[in-house]
Amino acid sequence: MQGVEAVAIFFLVILVWRLIYVKYGNIGFWQLAADQPDAAFEWMKGRSDWIVLRPDDPKVKQLKESAELVGPFKLAVPSIGGIVVIFAENKSIDESQKEFMESFGGSKEQTSFPWLSSFAMIYPIAAMLYAGSRGAPLLPTLGYGFANLGYLLIVAGILSGGFQALGLRYRIPTLIAAVAVWVAGMVLSNL
Numbered sequence: 001m002q003g004v005e006a007v008a009i010f011f012l013v014i015l016v017w018r019l020i021y022v023k024y025g026n027i028g029f030w031q032l033a034a035d036q037p038d039a040a041f042e043w044m045k046g047r048s049d050w051i052v053l054r055p056d057d058p059k060v061k062q063l064k065e066s067a068e069l070v071g072p073f074k075l076a077v078p079s080i081g082g083i084v085v086i087f088a089e090n091k092s093i094d095e096s097q098k099e100f101m102e103s104f105g106g107s108k109e110q111t112s113f114p115w116l117s118s119f120a121m122i123y124p125i126a127a128m129l130y131a132g133s134r135g136a137p138l139l140p141t142l143g144y145g146f147a148n149l150g151y152l153l154i155v156a157g158i159l160s161g162g163f164q165a166l167g168l169r170y171r172i173p174t175l176i177a178a179v180a181v182w183v184a185g186m187v188l189s190n191l
Helices: 002-025 027-035 037-045 060-063 091-104 113-122 122-133 136-158 170-187
Strands: 050-053 069-079 081-088
Touching: 002 122, 002 136, 002 170, 027 037, 027 091, 037 050, 037 069, 037 091, 050 060, 060 069, 060 170, 069 122, 113 122, 113 136, 122 136
Parallel strands: none
Antiparallel strands: 050 081, 069 081
16 A cells, blocks of 8 residues: 555655656746847847846845845856856746747747656556555655656656656756656665
8 A cells, every 4th residue: 555655655756756857946047048148138138028148246245135036047048158147036936937938939849748758657657656555654655656767867867858747858968867766765765
C-alpha cells in the first residue's frame, strides 16, 4: 500500500511542478527569449515597462528591493557579448510577455502531447511500486521514486536535451532538475 500512496504523492508533486514551472513561470516566453535573445534584448530595451542592465550595474541591487518590479531575470545576449539583468513592471509583465510572444512567434514549444517522456515516467512509478511492495516506509518509497526520476532526467538531458512531460525543453535546465530531484530523492530515501 505504501507504493500506491507514494505514487499518489509523486503525481501531486509533479502536477504542482508543472503548474508552477510552465503555467505561472511563463516558460514559453522565456524559451522564446532564449531562442531569439537579440530580438528579446532590443524589444525589452525599447519598452518603458522593462529595465535591462548589465549585471555589474549598481542599480541592480536597489531594483531587487522594489515591490513594483519582478526580477531579476538573466538573459545571455550574443550581440553585446554578455549577460543582461532584466526587471519588469509587476503590473504589466503578463501582458507584455504576451505581446512579445505574439510579435516574435513560437519557440521550442511542443505542439503535441509528450508521449515518450510521459511513457518514461513509468520508470520511477514502477520503482516506487516495487519499493512499496517490499515493505519500505512511505518517505523512503517516495524518495526512491524521485531518485529514479533524477536518473531518468539525467539520461533524457544527455540524450534528448529535455523532458517534455515536465516542461523541460533545454539541456541545462533538465540536468539541473535531474540533480535537484535526485538529491531530494536521496534525502527522502534516507529519512
